[in-house]
Amino acid sequence: MIKQFTNIKEAITYHKKCYVCDSELQPTFHDNKIEYFYTDDQMHECMEINLSNNIDSDTDDILSIDMENNSVKLNIKKRYDILYYNDPSYRLYSRKYSATAYSYGGILYESILVNCIKCRNFSYVVRMIIDVEKYNRITDIMLNSEYITLIDHDNFSQIVNVYTTEETKYRNAYKSKYFDADDFIVLPLIPLNLENPHETLSKIKKLLPFT
Numbered sequence: 001m002i003k004q005f006t007n008i009k010e011a012i013t014y015h016k017k018c019y020v021c022d023s024e025l026q027p028t029f030h031d032n033k034i035e036y037f038y039t040d041d042q043m044h045e046c047m048e049i050n051l052s053n054n055i056d057s058d059t060d061d062i063l064s065i066d067m068e069n070n071s072v073k074l075n076i077k078k079r080y081d082i083l084y085y086n087d088p089s090y091r092l093y094s095r096k097y098s099a100t101a102y103s104y105g106g107i108l109y110e111s112i113l114v115n116c117i118k119c120r121n122f123s124y125v126v127r128m129i130i131d132v133e134k135y136n137r138i139t140d141i142m143l144n145s146e147y148i149t150l151i152d153h154d155n156f157s158q159i160v161n162v163y164t165t166e167e168t169k170y171r172n173a174y175k176s177k178y179f180d181a182d183d184f185i186v187l188p189l190i191p192l193n194l195e196n197p198h199e200t201l202s203k204i205k206k207l208l209p210f211t
Contacts (some may be wrong), residue, residue: 003143009045011066011112011141013125019148019194026117026149030054032064034112036079044068049112051104063130070138072130074104089135094153106133111144121149122194127164139185148197160184168192 005011012027027034036047045067051062057079064073094163108130109136115123127144131137160169168190171183187207193199 003105005088005126005141005143008047008065008112008126008128008138008141011143012067012114014126014143015114015122015124015194016030018122019152019197020121021116021119023118025114025122027112027114029110029112039066043113049110051108051110062135063132065138070086070141072132072136072138072182099152104132107131121151123147146192148192148196150197150201159192159197159200161189163189168204170208 003014015025017023018025027047030053032050032053034047034049036045038045047065047067049063049065050060050061051063051172059079060079062075063079064075066072087200102128108128110128110130112126112128113123114126124146125144127139127140127142131138131139142164144164147158147160149156149158152175156173158171158173161167162169166189169184170187170188171185173183185208188203190200190203190207
């Protein structure tokens with residue numbers, strides 16, 4: 001069964017540390033750091049994600065998410081370049097893009113990557129279904145997948161559990177942390193023991209002769 005979360009705050013703190021190096025985890029959206037702020041009454045913590053960050057658009061489409069009650073607000077801002085002249089106190093703002101603003105439908109499917117900021121050998125993906133037209137809230141938050149890379153001397157093993165497709169993916173590389181995209185061996189979903197991931201790795205290796 002896919003892990004469901006009550007709110008986005010619970011989702012991005014589901015794992016509180018890296019299971020490889022014990023370091024801090026950091027949520028990102030489209031490879032960009034997420035900004036946080038509090039509501040005017042200081043009661044609720046919110047996050048901001050830029051939906052148009054990787055889109056050729058003349059706007060920044062900022063989605064504010066209340067991390068406790070999952071309500072959302074979409075704020076579209078004009079995107080500008082900042083040009084400096086000899087005097088740093090003088091700024092000239094000019095349009096950055098000529099493309100038209102991106103148009104959003106009623107339902108958005110987005111995800112947040114929560115990644116180890118030190119070794120980058122552990123991460124997980126939270127998937128969100130967001131209604132920006134009728135309810136203005138996140139209607140579903142789930143654990144999409146978990147990734148872990150295990151290093152044994154010169155041997156690198158990566159395990160990926162994809163819960164939405166009920167698959168465990170495994171690949172291995174020798175003397176290199178860089179894997180080819182097509183190297184994955186796909187297996188039926190195997191429970192991932194993050195406290196002892198080598199136990200899961202051992203189970204996978206026993207199944208490899210049958211793949």
